[in-house]
Amino acid sequence: MVKAAVFRGPQQPLHIEDVQLDAPGPREILVNTKAVGVCHSDLHFVDGLYPMANPAILGHEPAGVVEAVGDQVTYVQPGDHVIACLSVFCGVCEVCTSGRPYLCSGEATRRAPNDKPRISQNGEPIHQGLNLAAYAEQMLLHENAVVKIRPDIPFDKAALVGCGVMTGVGAVLNTAQVPAGASVAVFGCGGVGLAAIQGARLAGARQIIAVDTMENKLAMAREMGATHVIDASSKDAAASIIDITGGGVEYAFEAIGLKQTAEQAFRSLAAGGTATVIGMIPVGQKVEVDGYEFLRAKKLQGSLMGSNRFRLDMPRYLDLYLQGRLDLDKMVSRTGKLEDVNDAFRAMKAGEVARTVLTFP
Ligand SMILES: NC(=O)c1ccc[n+]([C@@H]2O[C@H](COP(=O)([O-])OP(=O)(O)OC[C@H]3O[C@@H](n4cnc5c(N)ncnc54)[C@H](O)[C@@H]3O)[C@@H](O)[C@H]2O)c1
Ligand SMILES: [Zn+2]
Ligand SMILES: [Zn+2]
Numbered sequence: 001m002v003k004a005a006v007f008r009g010p011q012q013p014l015h016i017e018d019v020q021l022d023a024p025g026p027r028e029i030l031v032n033t034k035a036v037g038v039c040h041s042d043l044h045f046v047d048g049l050y051p052m053a054n055p056a057i058l059g060h061e062p063a064g065v066v067e068a069v070g071d072q073v074t075y076v077q078p079g080d081h082v083i084a085c086l087s088v089f090c091g092v093c094e095v096c097t098s099g100r101p102y103l104c105s106g107e108a109t110r111r112a113p114n115d116k117p118r119i120s121q122n123g124e125p126i127h128q129g130l131n132l133a134a135y136a137e138q139m140l141l142h143e144n145a146v147v148k149i150r151p152d153i154p155f156d157k158a159a160l161v162g163c164g165v166m167t168g169v170g171a172v173l174n175t176a177q178v179p180a181g182a183s184v185a186v187f188g189c190g191g192v193g194l195a196a197i198q199g200a201r202l203a204g205a206r207q208i209i210a211v212d213t214m215e216n217k218l219a220m221a222r223e224m225g226a227t228h229v230i231d232a233s234s235k236d237a238a239a240s241i242i243d244i245t246g247g248g249v250e251y252a253f254e255a256i257g258l259k260q261t262a263e264q265a266f267r268s269l270a271a272g273g274t275a276t277v278i279g280m281i282p283v284g285q286k287v288e289v290d291g292y293e294f295l296r297a298k299k300l301q302g303s304l305m306g307s308n309r310f311r312l313d314m315p316r317y318l319d320l321y322l323q324g325r326l327d328l329d330k331m332v333s334r335t336g337k338l339e340d341v342n343d344a345f346r347a348m349k350a351g352e353v354a355r356t357v358l359t360f361p
């Protein structure tokens with residue numbers, strides 16, 4: 001039996017319950033969860049803004065230690081420290097072999113619908129949210145869901161890299177490929193936006209303009225490398241960005257998940273600029289831009305999980321962390337236990353945290 005926070009439908013708190021994990025199949029591994037970050041994407045599922053099967057276990061920003069491996073697993077062995085990533089890659093499909101494994105549909109790395117489920121409770125299947133189900137003491141994963149990491153990295157810091165840091169830094173370095181000297185604006189300074197700000201700093205951007213409605217987030221943004229901050233609760237962010245840059249930024253990133261801020265990000269661009277929407281805009285909502293803006297060669301694009309090749313990217317980010325060039329320490333605003341997951345959602349909604357990380361003994 002494994003203790004887990006179970007999602008039983010939108011607009012309800014997660015329930016702490018015991019669930020059963022099956023034994024690892026040939027290419028599966030059992031991982032003891034050591035830390036899991038609470039990302040806003042899970043809150044979107046809980047709020048009912050995005051569909052999610054139920055009952056399910058959410059949680060997709062974890063680090064842990066391999067406990068057991070299936071008989072065909074070659075990549076890891078028991079005792080290895082790992083980060084798990086929802087971008088589980090099969091390695092053989094068209095998107096994987098064309099170098100975009102973050103787009104893998106993942107069918108080959110999940111159990112077939114008629115197979116015994118990975119997670120169950122009294123014989124009833126429990127959905128494995130986003131391939132991981134990390135709000136649980138243990139995770140049963142495909143081996144291609146993890147990357148090995150150095151054992152000297154603290155688990156709470158490593159966990160953040162599993163989604164928020166990969167997503168934000170990766171959107172800048174992989175998706176948009178911001179060059180040194182560029183001007184950048186980041187809308188939203190939560191876990192993902194602060195990571196995007198750090199990505200822009202790593203890229204050598206000359207102007208990094210952070211936008212948020214909360215003073216404490218803007219203060220953090222400055223610590224992470226923002227050169228300018230805009231309080232969007234009292235100002236039109238796009239107009240302010242155009243003012244600061246004398247005509248607009250070359251790269252804008254939306255890390256909130258709102259129609260209105262995605263449109264602002266596009267409006268804040270200079271001619272030829274690129275807006276990258278990272279935030280999860282609620283299903284069914286349209287993003288509208290002025291058609292003539294395309295004649296100014298402006299681009300609008302999405303980014304999924306920082307366009308990662310996570311087995312390459314994540315260990316590199318951890319090296320940058322150890323060198324003091326990527327700040328993960330300040331990104332962990334607070335820690336808690338699995339039972340604190342609902343309070344972590346509340347704190348996120350209230351804007352109190354960059355990230356809450358839940359830790360396990
Ligand atoms: N594309 C992906 O692969 C991917 C991966 C992870 C997360 N996400 C999404 O990224 C978004 C951000 O996630 P997070 O965990 O950083 O969330 P978060 O709640 O920690 O941060 C959101 C920030 O936006 C700010 N904000 C809210 N409304 C605003 C407004 N109108 N103007 C300016 N700032 C505003 C909040 O104060 C907060 O600081 C979410 O939508 C999440 O689902 C996407
Ligand atoms: Zn996430
Ligand atoms: Zn694939």
